[in-house]
Amino acid sequence: MEYIDQDPGNCSIGRSLELLAQPWVLLILREVVRGVGRFADIQFRLDVSRSVLADRLEQLVAAGVLVKVPYQEAGRRQRHEYALTGKGTDLIPVLTAFRQWGDRYLADPEGPSMLNTHAGCGAPISLAYVCEAGHHLEGPAEIERRSGPSARPLARPHRAATAATS
Amino acid sequence: MEYIDQDPGNCSIGRSLELLAQPWVLLILREVVRGVGRFADIQFRLDVSRSVLADRLEQLVAAGVLVKVPYQEAGRRQRHEYALTGKGTDLIPVLTAFRQWGDRYLADPEGPSMLNTHAGCGAPISLAYVCEAGHHLEGPAEIERRSGPSARPLARPHRAATAATS
Numbered sequence: 001m002e003y004i005d006q007d008p009g010n011c012s013i014g015r016s017l018e019l020l021a022q023p024w025v026l027l028i029l030r031e032v033v034r035g036v037g038r039f040a041d042i043q044f045r046l047d048v049s050r051s052v053l054a055d056r057l058e059q060l061v062a063a064g065v066l067v068k069v070p071y072q073e074a075g076r077r078q079r080h081e082y083a084l085t086g087k088g089t090d091l092i093p094v095l096t097a098f099r100q101w102g103d104r105y106l107a108d109p110e111g112p113s114m115l116n117t118h119a120g121c122g123a124p125i126s127l128a129y130v131c132e133a134g135h136h137l138e139g140p141a142e143i144e145r146r147s148g149p150s151a152r153p154l155a156r157p158h159r160a161a162t163a164a165t166s
Numbered sequence: 167m168e169y170i171d172q173d174p175g176n177c178s179i180g181r182s183l184e185l186l187a188q189p190w191v192l193l194i195l196r197e198v199v200r201g202v203g204r205f206a207d208i209q210f211r212l213d214v215s216r217s218v219l220a221d222r223l224e225q226l227v228a229a230g231v232l233v234k235v236p237y238q239e240a241g242r243r244q245r246h247e248y249a250l251t252g253k254g255t256d257l258i259p260v261l262t263a264f265r266q267w268g269d270r271y272l273a274d275p276e277g278p279s280m281l282n283t284h285a286g287c288g289a290p291i292s293l294a295y296v297c298e299a300g301h302h303l304e305g306p307a308e309i310e311r312r313s314g315p316s317a318r319p320l321a322r323p324h325r326a327a328t329a330a331t332s
Contacts, residue, residue, distance in 0.1 A: 017192055
């Protein structure tokens with residue numbers, strides 16, 4: 001099936017964005033990845049309203065991306081903080097991809113505000129395309145895209161729409 | 167500087183999201199990556215209003231992510247379609263990162279709707295962490311994070327806020 005005739009409604013990118021492209025969600029995850037897991041700390045750092053933050057955290061817990069972990073400070077009642085689940089940890093490459101692009105095009109002249117390095121050797125890390133056969137791709141130009149098993153056609157042919165609206 | 171004391175205001179993730187986390191933006195880029203570059207085709211496929219799509223395309227052109235390329239069909243006036251610039255091509259890993267996560271957690275039972283393979287050998291591709299010294303990381307657990315050259319402290323100490331609001 002040609003891509004232009006394929007229904008984008010069950011695309012994994014679109015489905016991911018339903019949760020993740022909501023305001024604050026990726027910034028909240030950035031904070032938790034960096035170990036800032038307490039409600040008041042996240043709220044203060046992002047300068048987001050308490051009600052919006054509470055909503056987003058609830059959604060992220062419901063989606064299985066974050067989990068509430070109890071902790072207790074001496075003399076105070078038990079509280080909880082937020083931590084990544086495995087499903088949440090699998091989102092770190094999304095943040096890295098944004099960081100990589102932002103570091104390249106939007107960083108301050110003196111350089112990025114954060115550095116990500118390989119714990120083993122200290123060298124800067126990046127995301128790279130590899131294939132299951134073990135090859136490194138030079139870049140996205142070497143990606144071939146085709147319909148997958150759940151591809152389905154668009155209900156209406158697109159050319160009629162093109163003719164009608166252009 | 168501890169991350170919790172660092173101002174997140176000049177973070178590359180946050181700056182990228184200002185443009186990219188707006189509704190429709192990443193879906194528009196997905197379409198252009200797949201070769202759907204004409205206004206009417208994008209509008210029809212995403213079912214987005216013409217005015218919102220026009221705004222977003224204008225922003226993406228202004229940001230240097232997309233470029234307008236003229237084309238002409240026989241007997242019709244010249245038109246243009248949208249294509250990725252180099253800066254836009256560098257965003258493809260962001261889409262791949264979302265796709266990878268969505269394929270794993272949100273795809274239909276029969277599998278993803280799109281397959282991305284290595285043009286050279288046909289094997290499925292993915293994003294992997296590598297370092298400049300040539301090592302492959304097992305996963306994000308091997309990433310070490312620290313402040314970069316443009317790191318700056320939060321204007322107010324966060325602990326005061328924590329005490330006041332928690």
